[in-house]
Amino acid sequence: MIMDYAKEGSLRKLLNNKFDKFDWDDKVAHIYLIINNLNEIHKEGLVYKDFHPGNIVCYNKFNPYFTDFGMCRPVSQLEVSTKFYGVLPYVAPEILTGQEYSKSSDIYSLGIIMLEILTGYPPYHNIPHNAYLGIQISTGLRPKIHCNIPKLLMDIIERC
Numbered sequence: 001m002i003m004d005y006a007k008e009g010s011l012r013k014l015l016n017n018k019f020d021k022f023d024w025d026d027k028v029a030h031i032y033l034i035i036n037n038l039n040e041i042h043k044e045g046l047v048y049k050d051f052h053p054g055n056i057v058c059y060n061k062f063n064p065y066f067t068d069f070g071m072c073r074p075v076s077q078l079e080v081s082t083k084f085y086g087v088l089p090y091v092a093p094e095i096l097t098g099q100e101y102s103k104s105s106d107i108y109s110l111g112i113i114m115l116e117i118l119t120g121y122p123p124y125h126n127i128p129h130n131a132y133l134g135i136q137i138s139t140g141l142r143p144k145i146h147c148n149i150p151k152l153l154m155d156i157i158e159r160c
Helices: 011-021 024-043 103-119 131-138 151-159
Strands: 056-058 064-066
Touching: 011 056, 011 103, 024 064, 024 103, 103 151
Parallel strands: none
Antiparallel strands: 056 064
């Protein structure tokens, strides 16, 4: 696979370096493009399974694309496993309790990524990323919100 050079690096790096240059329109446009990319994966009958900002790279702030498809699998080939893959803050609660990956678990990760784009903060940035955090997420903990987000966008995130 050959990809364009991601001049801005990962989404996380872009947010670290240029978050203050993003207005609401920029944030929503970026989210829209990410949603479209994920939708294309799901339309092919695939589940990404490792969806986090480190696997989203950016040529510029309006050109995100996904990398690291190593865990991506057709829905028909998914199986229940006692292992989870991914970066803990982005892993859906049902995965942490031993259920199989699904398009819904990708959508949960999307909601966490959306929140990160809108706030500039990584999820659970002030909590150690350990087994205890995994337990808390599996029992309902969600990232704290450190700024005002328009209600429509919050409603979308909460539905994820």
